[in-house]
Amino acid sequence: MLIALLVPIVLATLGLTVLLLRAVIQRRATPKLEGLILGAITNFFDTLGIGSFAVTTAWFKFRKLVPDRLIPQTMLVGHGLPTMAEAIIFLILLGVMVDPVLLVGCMIAVLMGGVLGAPLVTRTRVWIIQLVVAIALVLAAAAYAATNLHLMPGGGTASSLPLTLTVIVIVANFIFGILLNYGVGNYAPTLVMLSLMGMDPRLCFPIMAGGAALTVAGAGARHIAIGQIDFRMVIGMTLGGVPAVLVAAFIVKTMPLETLRWLVLVVVLYAAGVMFRSALVGKKEEKTASTAVPVVGAG
Numbered sequence: 001m002l003i004a005l006l007v008p009i010v011l012a013t014l015g016l017t018v019l020l021l022r023a024v025i026q027r028r029a030t031p032k033l034e035g036l037i038l039g040a041i042t043n044f045f046d047t048l049g050i051g052s053f054a055v056t057t058a059w060f061k062f063r064k065l066v067p068d069r070l071i072p073q074t075m076l077v078g079h080g081l082p083t084m085a086e087a088i089i090f091l092i093l094l095g096v097m098v099d100p101v102l103l104v105g106c107m108i109a110v111l112m113g114g115v116l117g118a119p120l121v122t123r124t125r126v127w128i129i130q131l132v133v134a135i136a137l138v139l140a141a142a143a144y145a146a147t148n149l150h151l152m153p154g155g156g157t158a159s160s161l162p163l164t165l166t167v168i169v170i171v172a173n174f175i176f177g178i179l180l181n182y183g184v185g186n187y188a189p190t191l192v193m194l195s196l197m198g199m200d201p202r203l204c205f206p207i208m209a210g211g212a213a214l215t216v217a218g219a220g221a222r223h224i225a226i227g228q229i230d231f232r233m234v235i236g237m238t239l240g241g242v243p244a245v246l247v248a249a250f251i252v253k254t255m256p257l258e259t260l261r262w263l264v265l266v267v268v269l270y271a272a273g274v275m276f277r278s279a280l281v282g283k284k285e286e287k288t289a290s291t292a293v294p295v296v297g298a299g
Contacts, residue, residue: 002095005104005210006088012217013084016224020077023224024235034065035078035236043082043241046187047089047248049205050257052079053185054140055264056237057133058271066230068278069126071133072183073118073223078234080216082241087213089249090206098203099160103210105170110186110211113177114219121181122228127282129182134275136184141268143188144261156198165197177215186212 023029038059046052056075060066066074095103121129146152161169172193176186190208195201223229 002091005091005095005107009084009087009091009210009213009217012214013081013088016080016084016217016220019221019224020081020234020238023227024231027231029231029235031236031239032065032232033236034063035233036240039078039082039237039240040244041240042237043079043086044244044248044252045257045260046079046082047086047245048252048255048257050261050264051140051143051185051187053183053187054137054268057137057183058264058268061271061274062267066233068130068133068275070228070230072121072129072181073226074229074233075183076180076216077220077223077229078237079241080220081238082245083209083216084213085242085245086249087206087209089245090209093206094203095206095210097159097200098206099166102161102166102169103207105166106173106190106207107211107214109170109173110177110180111214111218113174114180114215115177115222117178117181118219118222119226120178122226124182125282125286127279127286130275130279130282132179132182132184134272134279136179136182137268137272137275140185140188141265141272143192144265144268148258148261153192153195155195155201155204157200158198159200159203161194161197161199169193169197173211177211177219180212180215181219186215 038056042052042055042059045055053075056079057071060071060075061068143152160166173186173190176184176189180186187208190211191201191204194204194207
């Protein structure tokens, strides 16, 4: 079963690599140095369990590196290959310990949600994207605070769930897949949900990373084809992120993260406030434009 999961992920990794290289060569895009550094830092800590989407979004907004409307898809594609590297590692180390129905069901559900949601974000009004991202940042900050205050569910020792709970988790992962396109990471909600249901938190990692890997392959390929992403930032994040994942997984493995989470929480809340303000201004401008009465000339 493990081989049956690894083969499509490896093939998808190769396919996404080819698509990305082709797009980058066609556009003659060179990697941004700040993207390389950002990709290395965020994916390093993502592998250790702190998450990457909220941190990346906050930094994009704080530094004004990417237009708001391009943040979700640029982030998804930029973290694509590093996430797929994570998935391969976690599946090899922990995948055989997880109930195959739960693992495969969640991975396919996230993939379907991601692929179906990819075109939606490009057609969504900018202020709605800003609002969704702002809400996601606030939830991420709450998760960081709850983790540091030891209020997060500790989880159990289960490697499988009853049928009813399995179905609920699979449906939820479909929704998480759609939200990935809007820059809402699937790690935190999946970890909380499965831990509350009694799953061993360690075994959540292959489920989270495996689903995310297939999603970034499917949705990422669509976003590359659509072309509404910052390719220079994407290639920089990719080149910095993949080696960082390998270092975190095989060399560092664990490190104290509590202080870092508090620092990240402050940055994330700041970015959320800026996003909320941008969304309110955008909505107000849209409403004003729609209610404006055109002046008709008398001549």
